[in-house]
Amino acid sequence: MTDQFEPTIIGFTCNWCSYRAADLAGTARMKYAPNVRLIRMMCSGRLDPTFVLRALSSGADGVMITGCHPGECHYIEQNYKALRRFLLLRRVLKGLGIEPERVKLVWASAAEGTRFASETTTFVEEIRKLGPLNWGKADDGALTTDHVESSIIDRPSSEMEVPA
Amino acid sequence: MTPSSKPFDVAQDKPKFAMYWAASCGGCEIAVLNTHEKILDVDANFEVVFWPVAMDAKYKNVEAMEDSSILITLFNGGIRNDENERLAKLLRQKSKILVSFGSCACEGCIPGLANLSPVGEIVHTAFNTITTDNPNEIYPRTTFDVPEGELHIPKLEPILRPLDQVVDVDYYMPGCPPESHQIAEVIDLLIKVIHGEGELPPKGTVIGVGNSTVCDECPRVRNVKMIKAFRRIQDIAPVDPTLCILEQGVPCNGPATRSGCNARCPQAGAQCIGCYGPAEGVMDYGARLITAFAAVIDATAPEEIDKILDGIPDPTGQVYRFNLAGSLMKAAKPAWVKE
Numbered sequence: 001m002t003d004q005f006e007p008t009i010i011g012f013t014c015n016w017c018s019y020r021a022a023d024l025a026g027t028a029r030m031k032y033a034p035n036v037r038l039i040r041m042m043c044s045g046r047l048d049p050t051f052v053l054r055a056l057s058s059g060a061d062g063v064m065i066t067g068c069h070p071g072e073c074h075y076i077e078q079n080y081k082a083l084r085r086f087l088l089l090r091r092v093l094k095g096l097g098i099e100p101e102r103v104k105l106v107w108a109s110a111a112e113g114t115r116f117a118s119e120t121t122t123f124v125e126e127i128r129k130l131g132p133l134n135w136g137k138a139d140d141g142a143l144t145t146d147h148v149e150s151s152i153i154d155r156p157s158s159e160m161e162v163p164a
Numbered sequence: 165m166t167p168s169s170k171p172f173d174v175a176q177d178k179p180k181f182a183m184y185w186a187a188s189c190g191g192c193e194i195a196v197l198n199t200h201e202k203i204l205d206v207d208a209n210f211e212v213v214f215w216p217v218a219m220d221a222k223y224k225n226v227e228a229m230e231d232s233s234i235l236i237t238l239f240n241g242g243i244r245n246d247e248n249e250r251l252a253k254l255l256r257q258k259s260k261i262l263v264s265f266g267s268c269a270c271e272g273c274i275p276g277l278a279n280l281s282p283v284g285e286i287v288h289t290a291f292n293t294i295t296t297d298n299p300n301e302i303y304p305r306t307t308f309d310v311p312e313g314e315l316h317i318p319k320l321e322p323i324l325r326p327l328d329q330v331v332d333v334d335y336y337m338p339g340c341p342p343e344s345h346q347i348a349e350v351i352d353l354l355i356k357v358i359h360g361e362g363e364l365p366p367k368g369t370v371i372g373v374g375n376s377t378v379c380d381e382c383p384r385v386r387n388v389k390m391i392k393a394f395r396r397i398q399d400i401a402p403v404d405p406t407l408c409i410l411e412q413g414v415p416c417n418g419p420a421t422r423s424g425c426n427a428r429c430p431q432a433g434a435q436c437i438g439c440y441g442p443a444e445g446v447m448d449y450g451a452r453l454i455t456a457f458a459a460v461i462d463a464t465a466p467e468e469i470d471k472i473l474d475g476i477p478d479p480t481g482q483v484y485r486f487n488l489a490g491s492l493m494k495a496a497k498p499a500w501v502k503e
Contacts, residue, residue, distance in 0.1 A: 049451035053492040070464065077464075084458035087469050088479060092450060095280065095480025097497030135493065 007061040007127040009036040011120070012051060014044045016074040017110045018066030024113030032117035033124035036064060043067070045078025049089045052103055056093075057135050062102045062127040064120065069107040079107075099130055179235035179358050181210035182226075183265075184255055185217060186241030186248035187275045187324060192266035193217040195341035196238070202348045209355050210235070214255075226254055234259040236354065238337075240266040242275055242489060243325045247318035256331040261364075263371075267340035269327040271441045271449075272489025274340075277481060279323045279488050279495035287320070323495040336370045340439035340486060343425055346372035370444075374423030377443045378436045382418055382427035384408045390462030394475025397435055409435045410460055413475075415482055419456035420449050438486050448492045450483035457483075 013019040019040045025032060041047065044067025052063045065086060067079040083105065090100035104123050108116045185193065197203060197218075206212070213234060214221045237259040243249050256262050267273035278286050291298050308315045327333055337350065350372045356362030365371060374381065386408040395413045397403065409416040409430055417438035418430060429436050442449040457476070463469045476482050484491055494500075 049454045050448045050492070053448050053451055057492040057494075080464045081458060083464070083466065084461050084469050085454055087466065088454045088458055088473055088476075089451075091473060091476075091479040092454060092483055095478070095496065096493050097280075097499075097501075098493075135497075 005128055005132060007035050007124055007132070008059060009062045009064055009120075009124060009127060010055040010060045011036040011038045011064040011066065012044070012047055013038050013040055014067045014074075014079075015040055015042045017068040017072070018044075018106070018108040018116060020110035021066075021108040021112045021116035024110065025117040026113075028113055030113060030117040033121045035124045035127075036120050043073065043075050043078045044082035045073070045075060047082050047085065049085055049092075052089060056098065056102070056133060059133075059135065061130070061133045062104070062123065064104050064106060064123055066106045066108050066116070066119075069109055072109065098133070101126060102130065102133065178209065178211040180213045180233060181206060182212070182214040182234045182237040182255065182259065183217070184214065184237065184239050184241075184251055186239070186251065186269070186327075187244035188241030188266065188268040188273075190217060191341040192238075192240035192268075195266075195339075195344050196347055198344040199348045199351065200344075202351055205355060206351060209358060223251070223254070226258055229258050231257055232260045235358070236261040236263065238263050238265040239327055240269050240341075242268045242272050243321065243327065243330045244275060244278075245318035245320050249321070249330055252327055252330050261334045262327075262331070263335045263337055264327045264333045265337050266342060267338055267439055267441060267486050270336050270338045270490065271326050271487045272324050273439075273486050276324050276326075276487070276489030277485070279499050280480065281496070282498050283320050283322055285498075323499050324489050325494075326490045329489075329494075334367050335365070336368075337372045338370065338422060338439075338441040339373070339424065342372055343428075346424060370422070372424065373440065375444045376423045378418035378421045378423055378425065378427050378430070378440070381423045381425075382408075382430045382436075384427075384430055387411060389460075391460050391472075392462050393472055394457075403433050405433065410456070415457060415476055417453060417483075417485070420446055420452035441487060441490070449487035450480075450491055453483040 013022060019038070022038055044065060047065055055063050065082065067082050068074065070079060073079040086103065086105045090103060093103065094100050106119045108119065183193065183196065212219060213229070214226050234255070237255045239252065239255060239262060241248065243252055264270050268275060272279065287303060290296070291303055292301055304317060306317055306319045339346070353362055357364055379386070385406050389411045391411065391413045393413055394415055397414045400412060400414065403409070404412055410418070414435045416430065416435035418427070418436035420443060421436055421438045422440040422443045424440055427436070438449065442452070446452045461469055461472050463472055473479070489495065
Protein backbone atom coordinates (compact mmCIF):
# COMPACT_ATOMS: atom_id res chain seq x y z
CA MET A 1 0.00 0.00 0.00
CA THR A 2 1.14 3.48 -0.79
CA ASP A 3 0.24 6.34 1.48
CA GLN A 4 -1.80 8.07 -1.20
CA PHE A 5 -5.26 9.31 -0.29
CA GLU A 6 -7.90 6.59 -0.65
CA PRO A 7 -11.30 8.24 -1.06
CA THR A 8 -14.39 6.78 0.57
CA ILE A 9 -17.20 6.66 -1.98
CA ILE A 10 -20.80 5.73 -1.31
CA GLY A 11 -22.61 4.37 -4.34
CA PHE A 12 -26.39 4.25 -4.60
CA THR A 13 -27.39 1.71 -7.22
CA CYS A 14 -30.66 0.79 -8.82
CA ASN A 15 -31.86 -2.77 -8.28
CA TRP A 16 -32.87 -3.26 -11.92
CA CYS A 17 -29.83 -2.03 -13.78
CA SER A 18 -26.71 -0.62 -12.19
CA TYR A 19 -26.69 -3.00 -9.21
CA ARG A 20 -26.78 -5.83 -11.73
CA ALA A 21 -24.10 -4.07 -13.75
CA ALA A 22 -21.95 -4.10 -10.61
CA ASP A 23 -22.82 -7.75 -10.15
CA LEU A 24 -21.84 -8.46 -13.72
CA ALA A 25 -18.55 -6.62 -13.26
CA GLY A 26 -17.97 -8.85 -10.26
CA THR A 27 -18.84 -12.18 -11.85
CA ALA A 28 -16.79 -11.25 -14.91
CA ARG A 29 -13.92 -10.50 -12.51
CA MET A 30 -13.39 -7.03 -13.91
CA LYS A 31 -10.99 -4.95 -11.91
CA TYR A 32 -12.14 -1.59 -10.61
CA ALA A 33 -11.31 0.71 -7.72
CA PRO A 34 -12.36 -0.86 -4.41
CA ASN A 35 -13.23 2.51 -2.82
CA VAL A 36 -16.93 2.42 -3.54
CA ARG A 37 -19.41 1.03 -0.98
CA LEU A 38 -22.61 0.16 -2.77
CA ILE A 39 -26.08 0.55 -1.34
CA ARG A 40 -28.85 -1.01 -3.37
CA MET A 41 -32.13 0.79 -3.84
CA MET A 42 -35.17 -0.26 -5.81
CA CYS A 43 -34.74 2.69 -8.16
CA SER A 44 -32.62 5.80 -8.54
CA GLY A 45 -35.94 7.61 -8.00
CA ARG A 46 -35.75 6.41 -4.39
CA LEU A 47 -32.69 8.56 -3.94
CA ASP A 48 -33.58 11.10 -1.31
CA PRO A 49 -30.95 13.89 -1.40
CA THR A 50 -30.82 13.36 2.37
CA PHE A 51 -28.88 10.15 1.71
CA VAL A 52 -26.22 12.06 -0.18
CA LEU A 53 -25.93 14.77 2.47
CA ARG A 54 -25.82 12.17 5.22
CA ALA A 55 -23.01 10.35 3.43
CA LEU A 56 -20.99 13.52 2.85
CA SER A 57 -21.51 14.82 6.39
CA SER A 58 -20.55 11.44 7.86
CA GLY A 59 -17.18 11.17 6.17
CA ALA A 60 -17.72 10.14 2.54
CA ASP A 61 -15.54 11.98 0.04
CA GLY A 62 -17.85 11.40 -2.89
CA VAL A 63 -21.21 9.92 -3.79
CA MET A 64 -22.04 8.03 -6.96
CA ILE A 65 -25.67 7.68 -7.97
CA THR A 66 -26.43 5.17 -10.68
CA GLY A 67 -29.63 4.38 -12.49
CA CYS A 68 -31.15 3.06 -15.69
CA HIS A 69 -30.58 4.94 -18.92
CA PRO A 70 -33.17 7.64 -19.66
CA GLY A 71 -36.30 6.02 -21.05
CA GLU A 72 -35.44 2.63 -19.58
CA CYS A 73 -36.58 3.04 -15.98
CA HIS A 74 -38.31 0.01 -14.52
CA TYR A 75 -40.79 2.43 -12.98
CA ILE A 76 -41.22 4.35 -16.25
CA GLU A 77 -39.80 7.79 -15.39
CA GLN A 78 -38.35 7.85 -11.88
CA ASN A 79 -34.78 8.17 -13.13
CA TYR A 80 -35.74 11.57 -14.54
CA LYS A 81 -36.73 12.56 -11.02
CA ALA A 82 -33.33 11.40 -9.84
CA LEU A 83 -31.73 13.50 -12.57
CA ARG A 84 -33.64 16.64 -11.55
CA ARG A 85 -32.84 16.15 -7.86
CA PHE A 86 -29.22 15.54 -8.71
CA LEU A 87 -28.93 18.74 -10.77
CA LEU A 88 -30.53 20.84 -8.03
CA LEU A 89 -28.54 19.12 -5.30
CA ARG A 90 -25.29 19.94 -7.08
CA ARG A 91 -26.21 23.61 -7.09
CA VAL A 92 -26.99 23.51 -3.38
CA LEU A 93 -23.70 21.72 -2.65
CA LYS A 94 -21.81 24.39 -4.57
CA GLY A 95 -23.34 27.00 -2.28
CA LEU A 96 -22.07 25.01 0.69
CA GLY A 97 -18.53 25.16 -0.66
CA ILE A 98 -18.52 21.53 -1.78
CA GLU A 99 -17.18 20.78 -5.24
CA PRO A 100 -20.26 19.65 -7.23
CA GLU A 101 -18.03 17.03 -8.87
CA ARG A 102 -18.09 15.07 -5.62
CA VAL A 103 -21.53 13.81 -6.56
CA LYS A 104 -21.81 11.94 -9.83
CA LEU A 105 -24.75 10.50 -11.72
CA VAL A 106 -24.06 7.51 -13.97
CA TRP A 107 -26.50 5.65 -16.17
CA ALA A 108 -25.62 1.95 -16.52
CA SER A 109 -27.81 -0.87 -17.77
CA ALA A 110 -27.67 -4.40 -16.37
CA ALA A 111 -25.48 -5.39 -19.32
CA GLU A 112 -22.92 -2.65 -18.78
CA GLY A 113 -20.56 -4.17 -16.26
CA THR A 114 -17.60 -2.70 -18.11
CA ARG A 115 -19.13 0.75 -18.05
CA PHE A 116 -19.88 0.49 -14.35
CA ALA A 117 -16.32 -0.59 -13.60
CA SER A 118 -14.68 2.11 -15.70
CA GLU A 119 -16.98 4.88 -14.44
CA THR A 120 -16.24 3.86 -10.86
CA THR A 121 -12.50 3.89 -11.43
CA THR A 122 -12.67 7.28 -13.17
CA PHE A 123 -14.76 8.73 -10.35
CA VAL A 124 -12.36 7.47 -7.68
CA GLU A 125 -9.47 9.13 -9.52
CA GLU A 126 -11.43 12.39 -9.80
CA ILE A 127 -12.16 12.37 -6.07
CA ARG A 128 -8.56 11.48 -5.31
CA LYS A 129 -7.54 14.64 -7.16
CA LEU A 130 -10.07 16.72 -5.19
CA GLY A 131 -8.72 15.38 -1.90
CA PRO A 132 -10.56 14.45 1.29
CA LEU A 133 -13.78 16.27 2.16
CA ASN A 134 -13.31 15.92 5.93
CA TRP A 135 -16.76 17.19 6.75
CA GLY A 136 -16.66 15.54 10.16
CA LYS A 137 -14.34 18.25 11.34
CA ALA A 138 -17.28 20.63 11.38
CA ASP A 139 -18.30 18.82 14.56
CA ASP A 140 -18.47 20.77 17.75
CA GLY A 141 -15.21 19.45 19.14
CA ALA A 142 -13.12 20.90 16.37
CA LEU A 143 -14.94 24.19 16.46
CA THR A 144 -12.95 26.02 19.05
CA THR A 145 -12.75 29.75 18.99
CA ASP A 146 -8.98 29.58 18.56
CA HIS A 147 -8.92 30.02 14.85
CA VAL A 148 -11.41 32.83 15.03
CA GLU A 149 -8.90 34.66 17.14
CA SER A 150 -6.49 34.41 14.27
CA SER A 151 -9.03 35.53 11.71
CA ILE A 152 -10.31 38.66 13.40
CA ILE A 153 -8.62 39.40 16.62
CA ASP A 154 -5.12 39.06 15.29
CA ARG A 155 -5.71 41.40 12.41
CA PRO A 156 -2.83 43.81 11.99
CA SER A 157 -3.24 46.36 14.73
CA SER A 158 -3.08 49.08 12.08
CA GLU A 159 -6.53 47.95 10.93
CA MET A 160 -7.96 48.49 14.36
CA GLU A 161 -6.43 51.81 15.20
CA VAL A 162 -7.87 55.14 14.29
CA PRO A 163 -5.14 56.78 12.25
CA ALA A 164 -3.95 60.00 13.77
CA MET B 165 -52.76 12.97 39.51
CA THR B 166 -51.21 12.54 42.92
CA PRO B 167 -49.62 15.60 44.49
CA SER B 168 -46.21 13.92 44.41
CA SER B 169 -46.26 13.85 40.62
CA LYS B 170 -46.41 17.63 40.47
CA PRO B 171 -43.10 19.03 39.31
CA PHE B 172 -43.56 21.93 41.70
CA ASP B 173 -45.44 22.61 44.89
CA VAL B 174 -47.50 25.67 43.99
CA ALA B 175 -48.74 26.15 47.51
CA GLN B 176 -45.22 26.75 48.75
CA ASP B 177 -44.01 29.27 46.20
CA LYS B 178 -44.58 30.21 42.61
CA PRO B 179 -42.56 28.27 40.06
CA LYS B 180 -39.83 30.32 38.43
CA PHE B 181 -39.90 31.36 34.78
CA ALA B 182 -37.06 32.70 32.67
CA MET B 183 -36.66 33.78 29.08
CA TYR B 184 -33.39 34.57 27.38
CA TRP B 185 -32.29 35.75 23.97
CA ALA B 186 -29.02 34.75 22.38
CA ALA B 187 -28.37 35.43 18.68
CA SER B 188 -31.89 36.52 17.77
CA CYS B 189 -33.90 39.56 16.79
CA GLY B 190 -36.31 39.91 19.70
CA GLY B 191 -39.31 38.82 17.63
CA CYS B 192 -39.84 35.80 19.88
CA GLU B 193 -40.27 38.09 22.87
CA ILE B 194 -42.78 40.16 20.94
CA ALA B 195 -44.66 36.99 20.05
CA VAL B 196 -44.83 36.09 23.75
CA LEU B 197 -46.16 39.54 24.60
CA ASN B 198 -48.60 39.20 21.69
CA THR B 199 -50.43 36.58 23.69
CA HIS B 200 -52.07 39.71 25.19
CA GLU B 201 -53.87 39.04 28.47
CA LYS B 202 -52.43 35.52 28.58
CA ILE B 203 -49.21 37.10 29.75
CA LEU B 204 -51.06 38.02 32.95
CA ASP B 205 -51.59 34.29 33.54
CA VAL B 206 -47.84 33.86 33.32
CA ASP B 207 -47.41 36.56 35.94
CA ALA B 208 -50.14 35.06 38.13
CA ASN B 209 -48.70 31.57 38.05
CA PHE B 210 -44.97 32.13 37.75
CA GLU B 211 -42.31 34.24 39.30
CA VAL B 212 -40.39 35.77 36.42
CA VAL B 213 -36.79 35.64 37.63
CA PHE B 214 -34.82 36.43 34.51
CA TRP B 215 -35.96 38.03 31.26
CA PRO B 216 -33.48 40.62 30.01
CA VAL B 217 -35.87 42.05 27.43
CA ALA B 218 -38.68 42.67 29.89
CA MET B 219 -36.98 43.26 33.24
CA ASP B 220 -33.70 44.19 34.82
CA ALA B 221 -31.69 41.16 35.80
CA LYS B 222 -28.02 40.38 36.14
CA TYR B 223 -26.19 37.25 35.09
CA LYS B 224 -24.71 37.01 38.58
CA ASN B 225 -28.24 36.72 40.00
CA VAL B 226 -28.80 33.66 37.84
CA GLU B 227 -25.41 32.26 38.82
CA ALA B 228 -26.41 32.57 42.48
CA MET B 229 -29.57 30.50 41.98
CA GLU B 230 -29.68 26.86 42.96
CA ASP B 231 -29.34 24.30 40.18
CA SER B 232 -32.68 23.34 38.57
CA SER B 233 -34.44 26.03 40.58
CA ILE B 234 -36.03 27.64 37.51
CA LEU B 235 -38.98 25.51 36.43
CA ILE B 236 -38.95 26.61 32.81
CA THR B 237 -36.68 28.66 30.59
CA LEU B 238 -37.66 29.72 27.11
CA PHE B 239 -34.38 30.12 25.26
CA ASN B 240 -34.51 31.89 21.93
CA GLY B 241 -31.63 32.68 19.62
CA GLY B 242 -28.76 30.63 18.31
CA ILE B 243 -25.28 30.29 19.80
CA ARG B 244 -23.12 32.73 17.91
CA ASN B 245 -20.60 33.95 20.50
CA ASP B 246 -19.04 32.89 23.78
CA GLU B 247 -21.57 34.89 25.80
CA ASN B 248 -24.46 32.99 24.17
CA GLU B 249 -22.72 29.73 24.94
CA ARG B 250 -22.06 30.67 28.56
CA LEU B 251 -25.69 31.63 29.11
CA ALA B 252 -26.96 28.49 27.39
CA LYS B 253 -24.89 26.35 29.74
CA LEU B 254 -25.81 28.44 32.77
CA LEU B 255 -29.54 28.36 32.07
CA ARG B 256 -29.39 24.63 31.35
CA GLN B 257 -27.85 24.12 34.76
CA LYS B 258 -30.39 26.31 36.54
CA SER B 259 -33.51 25.11 34.71
CA LYS B 260 -35.64 22.00 35.12
CA ILE B 261 -37.15 22.46 31.68
CA LEU B 262 -35.22 24.13 28.89
CA VAL B 263 -37.26 24.97 25.80
CA SER B 264 -35.51 25.71 22.53
CA PHE B 265 -37.84 28.57 21.64
CA GLY B 266 -38.18 29.93 18.12
CA SER B 267 -36.45 29.14 14.88
CA CYS B 268 -33.01 30.55 15.87
CA ALA B 269 -32.63 28.26 18.87
CA CYS B 270 -34.14 25.29 17.03
CA GLU B 271 -32.33 25.48 13.71
CA GLY B 272 -30.34 28.71 13.37
CA CYS B 273 -32.90 30.72 11.39
CA ILE B 274 -31.75 33.72 9.32
CA PRO B 275 -28.65 34.37 11.49
CA GLY B 276 -27.67 30.78 10.63
CA LEU B 277 -27.21 31.81 6.99
CA ALA B 278 -24.01 33.48 8.16
CA ASN B 279 -22.69 29.91 8.35
CA LEU B 280 -22.11 30.27 4.61
CA SER B 281 -19.21 32.64 5.28
CA PRO B 282 -16.08 32.64 7.44
CA VAL B 283 -16.19 34.87 10.50
CA GLY B 284 -13.52 37.18 9.14
CA GLU B 285 -15.65 37.86 6.08
CA ILE B 286 -18.75 38.48 8.21
CA VAL B 287 -16.91 41.05 10.29
CA HIS B 288 -15.45 42.61 7.18
CA THR B 289 -18.90 42.88 5.59
CA ALA B 290 -20.34 44.40 8.73
CA PHE B 291 -17.60 46.98 9.19
CA ASN B 292 -16.10 47.65 5.81
CA THR B 293 -18.49 47.54 2.90
CA ILE B 294 -19.78 50.27 0.70
CA THR B 295 -22.87 50.75 2.83
CA THR B 296 -20.85 51.16 6.01
CA ASP B 297 -19.42 54.51 6.98
CA ASN B 298 -16.10 53.39 8.42
CA PRO B 299 -13.42 55.37 6.56
CA ASN B 300 -10.72 54.52 9.10
CA GLU B 301 -11.50 50.82 8.95
CA ILE B 302 -11.99 50.43 12.68
CA TYR B 303 -12.70 46.85 13.66
CA PRO B 304 -13.97 45.60 16.99
CA ARG B 305 -11.64 43.76 19.31
CA THR B 306 -12.68 41.51 22.14
CA THR B 307 -10.59 43.18 24.82
CA PHE B 308 -9.72 46.81 25.26
CA ASP B 309 -7.81 48.63 27.95
CA VAL B 310 -9.41 51.71 29.44
CA PRO B 311 -8.29 53.65 32.52
CA GLU B 312 -10.95 51.85 34.55
CA GLY B 313 -9.67 48.40 33.57
CA GLU B 314 -10.01 45.89 30.77
CA LEU B 315 -13.24 45.81 28.76
CA HIS B 316 -14.52 42.68 27.09
CA ILE B 317 -17.02 42.10 24.34
CA PRO B 318 -18.24 38.63 23.41
CA LYS B 319 -16.09 36.70 20.97
CA LEU B 320 -17.68 35.31 17.81
CA GLU B 321 -17.56 31.57 17.36
CA PRO B 322 -16.74 30.09 13.92
CA ILE B 323 -20.33 29.13 13.17
CA LEU B 324 -23.75 29.68 14.66
CA ARG B 325 -25.10 26.60 16.41
CA PRO B 326 -28.67 25.78 17.36
CA LEU B 327 -29.17 25.39 21.11
CA ASP B 328 -29.28 21.59 21.07
CA GLN B 329 -25.81 21.42 19.54
CA VAL B 330 -24.52 23.08 22.71
CA VAL B 331 -26.67 21.83 25.59
CA ASP B 332 -29.34 19.22 26.26
CA VAL B 333 -32.78 20.53 25.30
CA ASP B 334 -36.12 19.30 26.71
CA TYR B 335 -38.61 20.71 24.20
CA TYR B 336 -38.57 22.47 20.87
CA MET B 337 -40.94 25.21 19.86
CA PRO B 338 -40.12 26.34 16.32
CA GLY B 339 -41.36 29.29 14.31
CA CYS B 340 -40.05 32.69 13.37
CA PRO B 341 -41.55 33.62 15.66
CA PRO B 342 -43.81 30.92 17.13
CA GLU B 343 -47.42 31.95 16.54
CA SER B 344 -48.90 33.66 19.57
CA HIS B 345 -51.94 31.39 19.70
CA GLN B 346 -49.57 28.43 19.88
CA ILE B 347 -47.60 30.09 22.68
CA ALA B 348 -50.87 30.71 24.53
CA GLU B 349 -51.74 27.03 24.26
CA VAL B 350 -48.35 26.03 25.63
CA ILE B 351 -48.74 28.49 28.52
CA ASP B 352 -52.16 27.01 29.26
CA LEU B 353 -50.70 23.51 29.30
CA LEU B 354 -47.88 24.58 31.60
CA ILE B 355 -50.29 26.16 34.05
CA LYS B 356 -52.33 22.97 34.05
CA VAL B 357 -49.18 20.98 34.70
CA ILE B 358 -48.10 23.04 37.69
CA HIS B 359 -51.58 22.67 39.17
CA GLY B 360 -51.37 18.93 38.65
CA GLU B 361 -54.13 18.93 36.02
CA GLY B 362 -52.04 18.08 33.01
CA GLU B 363 -48.99 16.16 31.98
CA LEU B 364 -45.88 17.26 30.17
CA PRO B 365 -45.24 15.62 26.80
CA PRO B 366 -42.23 13.27 26.50
CA LYS B 367 -38.82 14.89 26.42
CA GLY B 368 -37.73 16.00 22.96
CA THR B 369 -41.26 16.74 21.77
CA VAL B 370 -41.78 19.60 19.35
CA ILE B 371 -44.50 21.61 21.07
CA GLY B 372 -46.97 24.23 19.89
CA VAL B 373 -47.00 22.98 16.31
CA GLY B 374 -48.80 20.67 13.94
CA ASN B 375 -47.47 17.30 12.92
CA SER B 376 -47.82 17.71 9.20
CA THR B 377 -46.68 20.13 6.51
CA VAL B 378 -47.75 23.65 5.63
CA CYS B 379 -49.20 22.21 2.39
CA ASP B 380 -51.56 20.15 4.52
CA GLU B 381 -53.00 23.29 6.10
CA CYS B 382 -52.90 25.31 2.90
CA PRO B 383 -56.31 25.79 1.24
CA ARG B 384 -54.81 26.35 -2.21
CA VAL B 385 -55.58 23.79 -4.90
CA ARG B 386 -52.89 21.46 -6.12
CA ASN B 387 -53.34 19.94 -9.55
CA VAL B 388 -50.04 18.05 -9.88
CA LYS B 389 -49.19 20.49 -12.62
CA MET B 390 -45.60 20.66 -13.82
CA ILE B 391 -43.82 23.93 -14.44
CA LYS B 392 -41.52 25.19 -17.18
CA ALA B 393 -39.92 28.06 -15.25
CA PHE B 394 -39.29 29.25 -11.71
CA ARG B 395 -40.15 32.85 -11.05
CA ARG B 396 -40.06 35.25 -8.16
CA ILE B 397 -43.41 36.09 -6.62
CA GLN B 398 -43.09 39.77 -7.53
CA ASP B 399 -42.70 38.78 -11.18
CA ILE B 400 -46.13 37.20 -11.44
CA ALA B 401 -49.10 39.49 -11.45
CA PRO B 402 -51.60 38.77 -10.33
CA VAL B 403 -50.91 35.73 -8.14
CA ASP B 404 -53.75 33.26 -8.62
CA PRO B 405 -55.59 33.34 -5.27
CA THR B 406 -56.63 29.67 -5.30
CA LEU B 407 -53.87 27.77 -7.11
CA CYS B 408 -50.86 26.20 -5.37
CA ILE B 409 -48.03 28.74 -5.34
CA LEU B 410 -45.41 26.18 -6.31
CA GLU B 411 -47.51 25.26 -9.32
CA GLN B 412 -47.49 28.92 -10.30
CA GLY B 413 -43.72 28.58 -10.57
CA VAL B 414 -42.71 30.25 -7.32
CA PRO B 415 -40.43 28.17 -5.09
CA CYS B 416 -42.65 27.67 -2.05
CA ASN B 417 -41.14 25.95 0.99
CA GLY B 418 -44.46 24.55 2.18
CA PRO B 419 -43.84 20.89 1.21
CA ALA B 420 -40.96 20.53 3.70
CA THR B 421 -42.15 22.89 6.41
CA ARG B 422 -43.91 21.94 9.62
CA SER B 423 -47.51 22.95 10.00
CA GLY B 424 -48.77 25.05 12.88
CA CYS B 425 -49.10 28.49 11.35
CA ASN B 426 -52.32 27.79 9.40
CA ALA B 427 -50.40 28.37 6.16
CA ARG B 428 -50.36 32.05 6.95
CA CYS B 429 -48.13 33.21 4.09
CA PRO B 430 -49.75 31.20 1.26
CA GLN B 431 -53.16 32.37 2.51
CA ALA B 432 -51.92 35.94 2.22
CA GLY B 433 -50.72 35.34 -1.33
CA ALA B 434 -47.03 34.82 -0.62
CA GLN B 435 -44.87 31.72 -0.76
CA CYS B 436 -44.02 29.83 2.42
CA ILE B 437 -40.46 30.67 3.41
CA GLY B 438 -40.14 27.79 5.85
CA CYS B 439 -39.93 29.50 9.24
CA TYR B 440 -41.50 26.58 11.13
CA GLY B 441 -38.59 24.35 10.19
CA PRO B 442 -38.55 20.74 9.07
CA ALA B 443 -41.82 18.80 9.14
CA GLU B 444 -42.15 15.72 11.32
CA GLY B 445 -39.76 13.00 10.16
CA VAL B 446 -37.68 15.25 7.91
CA MET B 447 -34.01 14.71 8.64
CA ASP B 448 -32.69 17.38 6.32
CA TYR B 449 -34.96 20.25 5.40
CA GLY B 450 -33.06 21.30 2.27
CA ALA B 451 -32.96 17.77 0.91
CA ARG B 452 -36.73 17.48 1.27
CA LEU B 453 -37.19 20.75 -0.60
CA ILE B 454 -34.83 19.66 -3.37
CA THR B 455 -37.08 16.64 -3.83
CA ALA B 456 -40.20 18.80 -3.82
CA PHE B 457 -38.87 21.29 -6.36
CA ALA B 458 -37.45 18.55 -8.59
CA ALA B 459 -40.88 16.92 -8.64
CA VAL B 460 -42.60 19.85 -10.37
CA ILE B 461 -39.98 20.55 -13.04
CA ASP B 462 -41.42 19.70 -16.43
CA ALA B 463 -38.31 18.59 -18.28
CA THR B 464 -36.25 15.46 -18.84
CA ALA B 465 -33.22 16.78 -20.74
CA PRO B 466 -30.37 17.93 -18.47
CA GLU B 467 -29.89 21.20 -20.36
CA GLU B 468 -33.56 22.09 -20.10
CA ILE B 469 -33.68 21.19 -16.40
CA ASP B 470 -30.63 23.37 -15.78
CA LYS B 471 -32.27 26.25 -17.60
CA ILE B 472 -35.35 25.94 -15.38
CA LEU B 473 -33.17 25.70 -12.27
CA ASP B 474 -31.51 28.98 -13.23
CA GLY B 475 -34.80 30.50 -12.09
CA ILE B 476 -33.74 29.83 -8.49
CA PRO B 477 -30.90 32.33 -8.17
CA ASP B 478 -29.71 31.24 -4.71
CA PRO B 479 -30.52 27.53 -4.35
CA THR B 480 -28.65 27.06 -1.07
CA GLY B 481 -30.27 30.09 0.53
CA GLN B 482 -33.64 29.04 -0.84
CA VAL B 483 -33.66 25.52 0.59
CA TYR B 484 -31.83 26.36 3.83
CA ARG B 485 -33.24 29.80 4.52
CA PHE B 486 -34.07 29.00 8.14
CA ASN B 487 -32.41 25.66 8.57
CA LEU B 488 -28.75 25.86 7.54
CA ALA B 489 -27.27 25.67 11.06
CA GLY B 490 -29.59 22.78 11.90
CA SER B 491 -29.03 20.88 8.65
CA LEU B 492 -26.87 17.81 8.20
CA MET B 493 -24.04 19.90 6.79
CA LYS B 494 -24.48 22.64 9.46
CA ALA B 495 -22.35 25.20 7.63
CA ALA B 496 -20.59 25.84 4.35
CA LYS B 497 -17.06 24.60 4.10
CA PRO B 498 -15.40 28.05 4.04
CA ALA B 499 -17.02 28.81 7.40
CA TRP B 500 -15.39 26.01 9.33
CA VAL B 501 -12.25 25.02 7.48
CA LYS B 502 -9.16 26.17 9.27
CA GLU B 503 -6.99 28.18 6.92
